[in-house]
Amino acid sequence: EAQVTQNPRYLITVTGKKLTVTCSQNMNHEYMSWYRQDPGLGLRQIYYSMNVEVTDKGDVPEGYKVSRKEKRNFPLILESPSPNQTSLYFCASSIGQYNEQFFGPGTRLTVL
Amino acid sequence: SQQGEEDPQALSIQEGENATMNCSYKTSINNLQWYRQNSGRGLVHLILIRSNEREKHSGRLRVTLDTSKKSSSLLITASRAADTASYFCATGPYGFNKFYFGSGTKLNVKP
Numbered sequence A: 001e002a003q004v005t006q007n008p009r010y011l012i013t014v015t016g017k018k019l020t021v022t023c024s025q026n027m028n029h030e031y032m033s034w035y036r037q038d039p040g041l042g043l044r045q046i047y048y049s050m051n052v053e054v055t056d057k058g059d060v061p062e063g064y065k066v067s068r069k070e071k072r073n074f075p076l077i078l079e080s081p082s083p084n085q086t087s088l089y090f091c092a093s094s095i096g097q098y099n100e101q102f103f104g105p106g107t108r109l110t111v112l
Numbered sequence B: 001s002q003q004g005e006e007d008p009q010a011l012s013i014q015e016g017e018n019a020t021m022n023c024s025y026k027t028s029i030n031n032l033q034w035y036r037q038n039s040g041r042g043l044v045h046l047i048l049i050r051s052n053e054r055e056k057h058s059g060r061l062r063v064t065l066d067t068s069k070k071s072s073s074l075l076i077t078a079s080r081a082a083d084t085a086s087y088f089c090a091t092g093p094y095g096f097n098k099f100y101f102g103s104g105t106k107l108n109v110k111p
Helices: none
Strands: A004-007 A010-013 A019-025 A031-038 A042-051 A054-057 A076-078 A087-094 A107-111 B004-007 B010-014 B019-025 B029-037 B043-050 B055-058 B061-066 B071-076 B085-093 B105-110
Touching (some): A019 A087, A019 A107, B019 B085, B019 B105, B029 B071, B043 B061, B043 B071
Parallel strands (some): A010 A107, B010 B105
Antiparallel strands (some): A019 A076, A031 A042, A031 A087
């Protein structure tokens, strides 16, 4: 089944404790993105990747890192999480940046 | 600032009525897409309309695009309670690799 998976689905952590949210897709897509969704603000792109080893900042990259060592995986790293990073995070993938995006189920992160 | 803005923010209708949502954007685009999200879940792609298209249909969905006004509308005909969800427009501006979503329209269809 074609899908985007994210783990964990829920995470409660404390300020400053490094964490990684994994994202994997099995559709051989080149374009992958991370978004955060906050009430009233819609989805905002954090980082995107055009292909392996090619990543770039979206609209709200501060406090986040990503890597794309393999085509299928695109982890989101929070080196020192802060409470303002409490949000619902989505990973998405598509064939290219102008194509239909497939979304993961989301990761609800709470930083205390 | 956001590339896409939806209007209205919330819409409540009776089952069987039509629902219309509008989206405005700011720069030239390659295409405009509409997505649906059920309460806190992942988004699902509904329809894509290219910048050289003016109207597109998919089942009960009808999308229009007016590039001169930088706006699009999504019409859901004969709505059902199962259409209750948030709807987002999304754009990929020309010459950029970023992707922008609007803030969404929350549709409530009452049975």
